[in-house]
Amino acid sequence: MEAEDKVLVAKEFLNTVHGQQGCTSCHGGVEPAASRKEAHQGMVAEPSAQKDSKCATCHADAAGTFEMTLHKTSRGIVDLDTGVLAARINPEKADLLQKAVDNHCASCHIDQCGDCHVSRPQWSGGGLIQGHVFQETPNPILNCTACHGSRVQKEMLGQGPSDFEPKLKPSVHWVPAGMQCVECHTKEWIHGPSTEAAVRYEVKEAPRCEDCHVDDTFYDNAYHKQHAEADPGKTLLQCQVCHSQPYNNCYGCHVGKDDKGLAYFKTDKSEFDFKIGRNPLKSQDRPYDYVVVRHVPVARDTFAFYGEDLLSNFDASPTWKYATPHNIVKVAPQAESCGSCHGNEAIFLLEENVAEDEREANREVIVPKPPPKF
Amino acid sequence: MKFSELKKAVAIIGIALFVVVLSGCSGGDQDQEPGEGDQAVEEGLESAAGGETCASCHTDKKKLVADLDADPPQEVEKSEESEGEG
Numbered sequence: 001m002e003a004e005d006k007v008l009v010a011k012e013f014l015n016t017v018h019g020q021q022g023c024t025s026c027h028g029g030v031e032p033a034a035s036r037k038e039a040h041q042g043m044v045a046e047p048s049a050q051k052d053s054k055c056a057t058c059h060a061d062a063a064g065t066f067e068m069t070l071h072k073t074s075r076g077i078v079d080l081d082t083g084v085l086a087a088r089i090n091p092e093k094a095d096l097l098q099k100a101v102d103n104h105c106a107s108c109h110i111d112q113c114g115d116c117h118v119s120r121p122q123w124s125g126g127g128l129i130q131g132h133v134f135q136e137t138p139n140p141i142l143n144c145t146a147c148h149g150s151r152v153q154k155e156m157l158g159q160g161p162s163d164f165e166p167k168l169k170p171s172v173h174w175v176p177a178g179m180q181c182v183e184c185h186t187k188e189w190i191h192g193p194s195t196e197a198a199v200r201y202e203v204k205e206a207p208r209c210e211d212c213h214v215d216d217t218f219y220d221n222a223y224h225k226q227h228a229e230a231d232p233g234k235t236l237l238q239c240q241v242c243h244s245q246p247y248n249n250c251y252g253c254h255v256g257k258d259d260k261g262l263a264y265f266k267t268d269k270s271e272f273d274f275k276i277g278r279n280p281l282k283s284q285d286r287p288y289d290y291v292v293v294r295h296v297p298v299a300r301d302t303f304a305f306y307g308e309d310l311l312s313n314f315d316a317s318p319t320w321k322y323a324t325p326h327n328i329v330k331v332a333p334q335a336e337s338c339g340s341c342h343g344n345e346a347i348f349l350l351e352e353n354v355a356e357d358e359r360e361a362n363r364e365v366i367v368p369k370p371p372p373k374f
Numbered sequence: 375m376k377f378s379e380l381k382k383a384v385a386i387i388g389i390a391l392f393v394v395v396l397s398g399c400s401g402g403d404q405d406q407e408p409g410e411g412d413q414a415v416e417e418g419l420e421s422a423a424g425g426e427t428c429a430s431c432h433t434d435k436k437k438l439v440a441d442l443d444a445d446p447p448q449e450v451e452k453s454e455e456s457e458g459e460g
Contacts, residue, residue, distance in 0.1 A: 003447060004438040011433050023428035032425030036441055039428065108460075150459040250459060258453045267458030 001120075001127040010131025018134050026054050046122065049112035061191070063113060068193040070200055074109040078102065082198035088298075090312035100306040103263045104255040108147065116190075120146050137182055144181045150270070151248050151294075155327035160246070160272045168245055168272075171328045201281060201322065208285075209239040223335070230287060235371075238279070238291040240325055242335035246274040247325040253297035256305035267297055274334070277349040277365040281322040293349055293365055294323035300357065315360040320349055343373030 013019040024031050029043035048055050048063075056063035070076050076083050078101050080094055089097055108123055115121040116138040119128050124146040129139060138144055145153035154160055158170035173179045182190070184207035197203040219225045227237040252268025277293035279286065296319055303310045334341050341347065348370040354362050431437050 003442050004435055007432060008435055008438060009429065009432040011429075014429055014433075023432075027428070029428065031428050034425050036431070036445065039426065039431070248459070253458075256455075258455045260451070260453070262451060262453035264453035264455040265458070265460065266456065270459045 001125065006119075006125075006127035008128065008131060010133060013132040016133055019132070021054075046112055046114055048114040048118075053113070055113045059113075062187070065193040066113070066191050068195050069191065070194060070197065070203065071110040071190065074106060076197075076199040077108070078106045079198070084199055084317075085298075085311070086198075087316040088311040088313045090310055093307055093310050093312075096307040097303060097310045100255060100303040100310070103257070104265060110147075116143050123147060137180055140181045150250075152326050155245075155247050155325050158245075158327065160248070164246065164272055166245075166333050168327065169329055171326055172330060173326075173328055201286075213239075236287055236289045238286070238288040240292040240323070240328070241276055241288075241290055242341075243328050243330070243332055244274070244292055244325040245327040245329060245332050246272045247292075247294060247323070247327060249273050249295035250297035251295055252299045253302050254299065254305070255303060268299075274347055275320065275349040275353065276334075276347055277320055277362075277367060279322065280318050280320075280365050286322070290367075292323045292325060293318075293320040294325070295319055296321050318362045318365045319358050320354070320362050320365045338374055342371045345370050 023029070026047040027043050027045070028047075030038050030041050033039035044050065047053055051067075053063065066072055073079075077085075080086060080089055080098055080101065085097070085101070110116065110121060110123075112122075115123075117134050117136070118132060119126050120142050129135060129142050140156075141153070145156070156171045156174045158168045158175075160168045169175075173184075186205060186207075189203060189205035189207075192203075192205055194203045194205070200206065219229055223242065227235060227242070228239070230236055248270055249272070250267050250270045253265055254267075255263065255265045258264055273295075275293050276290050279288050279291045280293075281291075282288070298311075298319060300311060300314045334344065334347050348367040349362075349365060350370070351359060351366050351368075354366060359366070431441065
């Protein structure tokens, strides 16, 4: 997006409820002015990032609780006491680790209402959408996947390596359904305080396939009856085990600072794969025995630039994580028949699929004995 | 009915329809809230006190391009050493 397009306002905006507030009522600055410099004196480019921003005047509920959401605080990533790194850290070197996390992981968050309702997120370069006309529903591509690109966007749109077999398809929720992200990730979830949640899978309002798909006929399907019904003696599968396609996995992220002192990261590789593992997050809400697992980029020495052994408890948490890929299809290759899964060792996370250095961390996830052929 | 009477009736109906159409159009205009028309746009674009308004620059791509060419914004510097997917 060119610089001028990022700040180009549509004349139609001036006729909207928000436009009629007047530019300076939200942005400050000087109007009228003889020059850009004068006009921009005291101007606030992103007014909704201000604490007690004007948004709350009319949208008190959403603006008030948003301050405490995972999207705003990023605590799922940056909070070393409760976030995804909590189990792995070396408590004696927490200060060094916090510095590393602040430098490399804390910038990825939604800071303000405008990042979803007015412009592209600042993290991905910003730029007005629809000429500043406020959008009630964030645009799936320009807003949501502007940040959630390497995994969610690729999955949703059926993107991936061009030579990948079997060919990847877009999610049925995108084609043909054309669903918006907010239809599952509701505004109550996005705006809700979710203070009880340390990480995203703990949010009570998180999307659940069952909310839409389980009806009176659901268990008429023999596969559902066998694998989706909570019944002692049956093996319970997460929906994605049968309905998702291969997805992106990242390995070996290392962070550092270059000669200019600018933060950088390097990952060893990203690759599409599909693996079923044992459920590392088994709970009342997620009672599945087997789930889809994704390799996350953390490595034992991810933060070595900042000090030795910062993740001294690396093995306390798996590197193959509970996953919910967004590339849902009605019949995925592993669910074409019973034999597509039973006896198909390639789709299970076996010990041999896990790097030797990570086997201890993934002990609870690795499948010791995949289901045999019928 | 004589032919002359028929012509008169057609003419009257035609005039009546014309009046109805005209009144319908002006009725639509009256529904518009104050400040929702082009006038509001013009008010946002022009300042009675002189000088540029925010909208007069930010709705004009040519002005923005000229301004940004003359005084380019500072780019946020990012490391070129990053590799891989974030």
